[in-house]
Structure formats: C-alpha cells, structure tokens
Amino acid sequence: MKPDLSMLFRKPKKNKQVILTIEPLAPLSIVSTLPGSYYKSLDKPTKANLCGMFENVLGWHIGPKDRSKILKEMKRVYKKSFKLTDFEVVSSAVGYTSLLGHLFDTELPLVPSIIARYDDLWTQQLKHDDARHIKGTANLSYHLIKEKLKLPTDDKGKVSDKDYGDFLKGNYSKFPMYYTSPTPREFIVFDGNYQIKLSISSHLLEGLEQSLQENNLAYLGTNEGWVDLSFKEI
Structure with a gap:
C-alpha cells in the first residue's frame, strides 16, 4: 500500500x-x-x-x-x-x-x-561492491557457479580480491543485495x-x-x- x-x-x-x-x-x-x-x-x-x-x-x-x-x-x-x-x-x-x-x-x-545489560551477537546486514561482498555471502545465482570456479588462483589456491571485485561488479544483480556478519551488540533490559x-x-x-x-x-x-x-x- x-x-x-x-x-x-x-x-x-x-x-x-x-x-x-x-x-x-x-x-x-x-x-x-x-x-x-x-x-x-x-x-x-x-x-x-x-x-x-x-x-x-x-x-x-x-x-x-x-x-x-x-x-x-x-x-x-x-x-x-x-x-x-x-x-x-x-x-x-x-x-x-x-x-x-x-x-x-x-x-x-x-x-x-x-535491570540488566548483556552482549549478544547481532546479525548485521552489509553491502559492498568489492571482494568483501563475495566473501561475506555463500549464496549466488547458480548460473555463476561454473564461472566463479574458473577465476584464477595463486599458488595457495586463493582468488585475489581484485578478481573477486571485478567478478562481482560484472554480475552484481546475481548476488544477494546484502550479506550478514555476526556483530557483538549490547542489549538492555528495563523495568x-x-x-x-x-x-x-x-x-x-x-x-x-x-x-x-x-x-x-x-x-x-x-x-x-x-x-x-x-x-x-x-
């Protein structure tokens, strides 16, 4: 509405x-x-x-x-x-x-x-246009899985942040808009x-x-x- x-x-x-x-x-x-x-x-x-x-x-x-x-x-x-x-x-x-x-x-x-204060893990939603976004989410369109696996890796089998960022920018709409990150957060109980x-x-x-x-x-x-x-x- x-x-x-x-x-x-x-x-x-x-x-x-x-x-x-x-x-x-x-x-x-x-x-x-x-x-x-x-x-x-x-x-x-x-x-x-x-x-x-x-x-x-x-x-x-x-x-x-x-x-x-x-x-x-x-x-x-x-x-x-x-x-x-x-x-x-x-x-x-x-x-x-x-x-x-x-x-x-x-x-x-x-x-x-x-009457009480305590810390808990809060699910923070984040959004980036670089490698952090790919590393933060385990989800992506199944159309991209084969192409992601083809990204070049170093001698330790890792993809560079630059290549991850370029891959994301070319396929941004096929990734979730946000990824989640557990973050410590204080909560308060009131009387x-x-x-x-x-x-x-x-x-x-x-x-x-x-x-x-x-x-x-x-x-x-x-x-x-x-x-x-x-x-x-x-």
Missing part, C-alpha cells in the same frame, strides 16, 4: 502537547553512531531513533533517493505556500535522514530503571517505561494514533526491539 505523505505538505505546526509512553516488550539496543566492531547501546532514544520508530509505525519504508526528492519538494511547497525557507532535517550518523523530524520536539524524558513530553503536529499525531489502532507493535533500536506506544494529550 502506498504510504500517505500528505501531512508533510501541510503547514508544519507543533500545536499539540502530549506525553509519549514507550513500553519495552523486549530487550532494547539503541545505537545512533557508527561504533565499529561493537555496538554499545544508549540508555535512551535520540530524536533520530524516535523519527525512525514513528516512520515505521506509519509504514514509511522509503529509500535515500526518494527521501531526497521528497525533501526537495517539501522545501519548494513550504517556501511557496507558507513563506517558510528553512526547517529542521534530522539525520543520524548511519546515513538515515528523517522526513518528519521537524514535526515534533522532545523534552523532559523519563528513563526507566535498567518500567519511557515517558517523553512532545510538542507535535496534530497531523502527525493523528496519523500515528490511527496506525497504532490498527497495529500497535513498533520497534526501537533494532527490528527485535519491540515496544508498545501510547500518547496522552496534556
């Missing part, structure tokens, strides 16, 4: 005051940076984390190129219709740019007690709920509440970090 983006082209007014309650239903791992080989969790979500959670509730699964086009059109409409030449664009270090960060502000977060005061657009609030009535199962941090959301106007 095509997502309804109409709220993005209305006048951006944060005209509602609400308390957002986030009830963790599973251990959470909230990361907002590029940590390298170990993903240490934050104790509370950043605004970018909340943006991602809200967009998933709304069903906005939109790629970077389309996001750029939508933001460009939003700027055009805001300038022409509302004489607004600038608005907040929320981004994160992992390359995510939100479409709705300018539609709410946060304050006074209440963080629940942490209680987050409570965050929001100043929020009535259009965004209405869209979120409508979506939550149909399916109140959001996630925060990872797609295994299930949470229940509720809003209370103040």
